[in-house]
Amino acid sequence: MSPILSIEAVTKNFGGIQALNGVDLQLPDGDVKCIIGPNGCGKSTLFNIISGALPPTSGRVEFAGEDITGLTPPIISRLGVGRKFQVPAVFGDMTVTENIEIAAAAAKRAYLPLSMLRRRPDRSDYDRLLADSGLGDYAGVVASELPHGIKQRLEIMMLVTTSARLLLLDEPTAGMTEAETAATVALIRDIRANLGVSILVIEHDMAFVRELDCPVVVMMKGAVLTEGAYDDIKDDPEIRRAYLGEPVAC
C-alpha cells in the first residue's frame, strides 16, 4: 500500500543545535506506528514539522502523495492531519457538545466564517457522535472539568470528527491510570479498525507500546535508529542500553 505519510531526510536546526538529523519514516495507509526514544531525541520536533508548527531546515514531508513541507498548521489540518497535543488541548471553557460542534464544523470544510452561518445539524447528530465516542454521559459537562482520561478521549474524538485521515498522538496516555491506558489502547485500535485512520504515536509508556502491538520506530539523537516489532526492539541490546537503560524488565 502506498504510504499516507512519507518523511524524507528531514533535518531541523535550532541555531547550532541539530534537533533532527536526516529522519526517514514511512507510514503505510491505515497503519499504526509508535515512535519511542529518550527525551530530546526529536520526537516532538518531528511532530511539529509534520503538523506545520515548524518548517524543516531541509528535507521533505509528503501526506497522501502531496508535498506539505512548510505549509501552515491550518492548511495541513484541512488536508486531514489531526494532532493531539501532549497536554490535552480541548476548549476548556466550553461543553463537550460545543467542543464536538467545532470539530464537526471543521469536518464540513466550513472554515470560512460565512459558511458557518447556516443551521446547525440536528441535535441527534451530535448525540450519536458523542455516544459512539463513549462521551455520551459528558455531553453537557464543561471540558476543563472532565476527568483526565476523558479529556484525552475528547481530544482524540474531536480529531476523528474533523475527518482527519492521519492522527498524530503525542503521549496519549501521559498521566493516565492503568484502566484509562487500556481504554486508550482499545480506542486507538477501534479508530484504526473501523475508520481506517492511520495513526502515529509518540509514547514513553512501554506497557502501552507493548499493548498496542504495532511496529515501533526508535529515535536517537535526531535520527531513526531502527524500526521493528516490539519484541525485536525490546531484545536489541543496543537499544536497551541506549534507551531502555539496563536492566529493564518490560
Place this chain on the structure above:
Amino acid sequence: MRRPSSPLTVAVWAVLALCPLVVDDWNLGLLAQLMIYGIFAMSLSFIWGQGGLLCFGQALFFGLGAYAMALTTKGLLPGVPASALVGFLLALALPGTVAFLLGLALFRGRGLVGPYFGIVTLAAAVIAERLAVNWNYIGGFNGLLDIPPLTFGSGDGAIEIFEPLPIFLIVFGAALVVYLLLLGLERSPFGTVLRGIRDNEMRAAFMGYDVARYKAASFAVAAAVAGFAGALFAIQFAFVSPAILGFALSTEVLIWVALGGKEVLLAAFLGALVVKSVENVLSDALGQYWLLVLGILFILSVVLLPRGLLAPVFRLRLPRGLRGGG
C-alpha cells in the same frame, strides 16, 4: 443549573416597545438616545465578550459611522448622493472595512493578543480624533453642525423625521434588529467557533481554522454595528464632533459593557441605558464627583462581579442543539 431567562429578555423588549404609551416626548427622545448608545455597547459586547478581543478604541468605528452619515447627508462627499440610505450603507461599510483590514494586519502571524491589541486600538482611536480635529473639510475642532434629519423620498413628497415618537420607533426597531442579528450569530456554529478561538486559539488553528481571518471578520461585524449606531447618533443629534471618535467615548462604552456584562448582549445594552440614565440624574446632583462614583462602581464590579451586574439575570440557555444530556 442555568435558569431559563428568555421570558425576562422578552419582557425587556416589550417594556421598551410600550414606552411611547406612557413616556412623554422629551423622555422618549432621551430614551432613543440611550438606545443608540445601547446598540454601540452591543457591538463591543460581541467582539469582547464572544471574540475575547478587548477593543479599547471602539469609538473609532462609532465616529467613522457618524462622520460617514453626516458627510453624506450634508452632500460633502463629491459624487455621492446626499441620501440617508447611502449614509447608512457607508456607515456600515467604512468602519467594517477599516476593522477588517486593521484586524488582518494585527492578527496575522503571531498576532497581537491581550493588552497589545487594546493599546493599538486605543492609539488608532486617538490618532483618528487628532486627525478629525485638524481636518477642516470635515469640520475640524468644531465638528459638523446642522446634519439633516432622516428623510424618506425626495423633492416635494419628502418626509423628514424629527419628531421624538418616530425617531424612537426607528431606533427601537434598529436596536431590536441588531440584537437579533448578533444573537443569531452568537448562537450559530460561527459563534461556537468564535468562542472556541477565544478559548484555545492553537487548538482551533490545528483543526484547520484560519484564526486571523475569523477574528478579523468578527472585528468587522462589531465595527459595522458600531458605525451603524454612529449614523443613528448623527441624525438624531444633528451634530458630530471629533470627541465621538476618541478616547473618552471608547472608555465610556467599555464601562457600560463591563458593568452590564460583556458576554450577554442584552446585559451590555442595558448597561449603557442604566449607566447613562444614572449619569443624567447623578451628574446633576454630584457634578464632577459623578465620575468618581462611576469609577468606584467599575472597580467594585470588576473585582466582585467580573461577569457584570446584569449578565447573571439575562444569560440565556444554550441553543437547543447544543444542550447536553437532554
